[in-house]
Amino acid sequence: LLSIRSLNPKITKNGRILCEVPPPILRYLRRKSQVKESENSKKLVIHEEPLKRRAEINYDPATGLHIKTGYEMPGFEITLPKSSLKVTPDGEYVKIGYDFFKYPREENPLVKEWIDAEYIHVDLDHVPEFFMRDLILMKLHFKAVLNEEAEKIRVIEDDFIPRISIDTGEKGWLDFSVQYQVGNYVLPHNLVERTQSHYLRLNETTWIKIDKRKVKELEKHLRELEIVRTDEGYRLPIIKFVSLEEFINQIGGIRVVSKEYQRFLDEITDFQYNEEYRLPPQVERDLTSSEIKLRGYQRAGIHWLNWLTTHHLHGILADDMGLGKTIQMITAMRLAYEDSKEKTHSLIICPRSVVKHWSNEIKRVYPTIRIYEYRGPNRDREVFKRAEPHMIITTYETVARDIEIIKNFPFFFVILDEGTRIKNPQTKRAKAIKRINCLHRFVLTGTPIENRPAELWSIFDFLMRGHLGTYREFIFRFERPIIDGDESAAEFLAKRIRPFILRRKKEEVEQELPEKIEMNEWCGLTEEQKALYDRLQKIKVSPIREALLKGKYVNYATSILPIITKLKQVCDHPALITGKKEPLLGRSEKFDYVANKIQQIIEDDESVVLFSHFLGTLDLFELFLRRKGIGYIRLDGSTRNRQILIDKFNERRVPVALCSILAAGRGINLTAANHVIHIDRWWNPAVEDQATDRVHRIGQVKTVYVYKILTEGTLEEKIDMLIEKKRDISDKVIGAATWGEPRWTREEILEILEPIST
Template sequence: MDADTRLQLRLPDGRLILMPVQRLRPILSTLIELYDPEGPLGGQQGSKGRLRLSRVHAAQLAELEAADPALRWRGGESVREWGRRLRDFQGLEPIAPPAGLTVELRPYQRQGLDWLQFLRAYGLGGVLADDMGLGKTVQTLAHLLIEKESERADRPSLVVAPTSLLFNWRREAERFVPALRVLSLHGAARHARFASIPEHDLVLTTYPLLPRDLEALAACEFHLLILDEAQNIKNPRSKAAQAARALNARHRLCLTGTPMENHLGELWSLLDFLMPELLGDERRFRRLFRVPIERYGDEVRQDELRRRVAPFLLRRTKEAVASELPPKSEIIREVPLADDQRDLYETLRLALHEKVREEVARKGLARSGIIILDALLKLRQVCCDPRLVSLESARRVKGSAKLDLLMTLLPDLLAEGRRVLLFSQFTSMLALIEEKLMNNGLRQDEDFVKLTGRTRNRDRPVDRFQAGEVPLFLISLKAGGTGLNLTAADTVIHYDPWWNPAAERQATDRAHRIGQDKPVFVYKLLTEGTVEQRVADLQARKQALADAMLAGGGAASGVLSPADLDLLFAPLSED
């Protein structure tokens, strides 16, 4: 029906008036949806045509008021006032960061904290959808600490995260909110820790373990239930999604840089987990929104959906907050070794450490540098991927925790439009990454390019990346660590740690250099409790060690002390 069409309406006294369709459409659309018998409010109509509304639907009444200020309303003043406040949620009350927070929040992060507190005050759920690297974790931890310091959190909160990010949550909680008592439910020993859940402020688990541990977790009552990388429940029929919906919590929160990747149903799944009454069931959402928007391009429905979810979704892109970001942000991501990978590491470590001790006893530390470096190289290769190690037993190991972590990070970064440089010292590791990318549907020369010492035409992949034709550039240390100008990149990933920090800085400076007009995010991937992490710790105290690692055996042994050697070959932590 044309917007200029006028309808005849009969008044109670019998008179007829002409009413423009354009004025009636938003009113009828909202009322039809609210009274829809298949909707979430179906069957909740009281006597005399009255309707009981949930709080999230009060915003729809506020939308009607805003659409036509001339309308006269009778009754429902409190729910309409609540709806107006919800619709105008941008006017947030500034909240002071918690006293125990050990890091200063950037302005946009403080606004995020204000928004999280707004949701809590109104008893609402929400999706914090900031770009990767903007600090969703630290904003959430600050929110949790406020709840503890205000004594509202009289029970633990639960974070569900991908396995590869569990250690990152634990480490950031230790650094930024040390007052929170954190319990990690991971590994075979986790069952013995279930009884101590009520004694902690923050409990960490993973999506694969959630369905297996559901009986124990569903018996607990949580203050906040937080899903990190919440796109993991985009399929509402998955075991993880069903288990998450079965948990008991006062408040629910989703964290994801990609709330919708392929279709609107993924966004519905997140919001259905948070507040099932907001968008109705899946069939109704498809009828009212997905089909009109995706199939017919209905802009009215699209705008209505956008306004409906706006109060419950906060997204800031790196471009939007660029003025608040430093020129270069370094982010360390640590991940524990996979089970069989861990066994291989420990087996090799014991054998290699014994071999090194025998060599040092026979020749002395100063003359044992070559065998020390060879032993450390093998342990580093296990950390990157067991297939790098030239042993038959290593080829049988299936787990590669760091490669899994990379494959968790990369899709989100690319979905956000990031331009990524991925560095590794091992060309064989780049080949394994390339194979994994292609198995995931990415195409060489179309979705990514590679530069190693064997690349004949170096200019071609560089030019294609700089021209914006491909978003991902795989580069080996020797081939591309120096001399390249890659200012099209805004993200650098160091797959394996470079024990010479100067060389690492040179690689990072392929992107972070004169001519770069965007903030650069630098990700360093480390395996927890291994030689990688210990060398990184030693770098801070002993710069000469890092410089010597790439300078040859004699130089390395000249700066290594027996205590350093014991540290590098120390066993993995049992935690």
């Protein structure tokens, strides 16, 4: 009775007591024998197991998830919301019909939140996140019932693997698309890029989780590639194919390549040089008529250059000196011009000493192309506007001065001869050249690296900007490790540049080389030389020219030859005229050029013979060699113990022989050398040939390189032209001196004594 009283009962009119009896009291009363229970009361059942939580998850593809939460009605697939439950006053049981069930205690805050909510809506953007996180917890605490559409939902969290599809596009370009392989699905990058959420909805029931970190990393590398966006994907210059391949490796991507691109890769990584490469018939005929016989390695070089040009790639032809780089390059340029019908000019930038050499070789290889030597104070700056294509030959110094003009014109080719002249990227010269706009870029050099690896970076910065990273990156990634002996860094650098460099050494092709290669090297006059030359012309030459122009007789031996000799001495060195030997360097371009050539030859562990017909010139070189600590012998008319000196040279105890062309031009053997320098031209080419034969004779096992050093714009240039036109000039000069009989024509003398060229 006390237990009943605690339930706050109500007394009816007929005296009955009414109250809600909680299960614990009911269970207690049922144990008392004095308590009688009605039939209806007996129907009440007390269950000790708690009600089961239930969640009905319905998916509507248009609106998202609709979730009802509550408790499952025992024996029925019905969800009872919390608000519909009849809870006993003590809060321990729930009465459903005649049954009492334990009321679950919700200790988990999220479960309690869901039960209290009774209805939850998850919009489409959050469906995948719910399925990957909340649904797992819901299934742990609820009986989760998904409708048919919800059962179909799939959220894919497989690896997010970039997939790069590459094809060769327009000439000079690579087209590629970026996708992502996720399981069996392939997603376009632009679709992923536009998705703000962490999940991409593929269809009504499928989402893919986006690896934002992977996408961000890929986009960072894409920006570094400096790509161009297209409607289909991306595009970048074909010269950056190595960067594209590295990009794929960096992002852990899958390569999908077209047959054309794979063929391109196969060819460039293992290029098969064709030493029997045939040129168009007219080109072959022109070469033959110019007495140019291409050797197998040269045909292979032209094949390589033409392949690079066809694929809009750039490169370095790094053959050893004397292997005919100029001929190979001009031939490849001609093939490109004739194949493309291009009307744009080409620019050849070279040392002043070889401008004439380039001009002459172009005439031999490509006789129909127009040539213009762009240099000197009277250079025509309008040449770049001419309609017909020209091969414009200029110097590094001229380009540096005129870059504000040159940069405004596009070129078909830009060729750098002796390209190491831009090895220092901070120089005005290098900066200017890298501003030039062109389609094809090539560098010719026998020494791509002279002192340090960073020189190679500057060359590639001209050829393919960014291919070796920034200058700072190159120093840290390559130069410092290589200098420290890191072979892996050296190998990686070699692998990166290998497709763009062709180098053949003399010893590799020596069986194909001719016995003798002759080259004319050109230089100019310094201001001091110009002043001396001009003074001689005014004082000595002008009266003679006036006399000749008036038809007067002039004695060749006594009047003309001494003046010609003085003018030639000015070209060698001002000291031969002024008697002032100091300073030795910086006063004669020819002297400085030969001095530098000697040092290059010695650095290659080879020997050289210098010929001059001025003893004063030999004196100056003797002084230079002593100061440099370079061993030498000297052979002239006053030399005694000649054979001892000759043996010393041939035994390679000294690398230089200074020779008077008349005193040492015959009867001796100097085969230890394979370089001959004629500092000044002798009147009779036969005398030069005899002197050269001191080196080029039986016992010589190497190719002999013969350099004739000429000063442009002076009588040396005129004499060289006459020697080539009339090989019997010796008879004219010597005959005039010996017999007093004029053997030169009046026109030839006037040409030789023509005032200095400006």
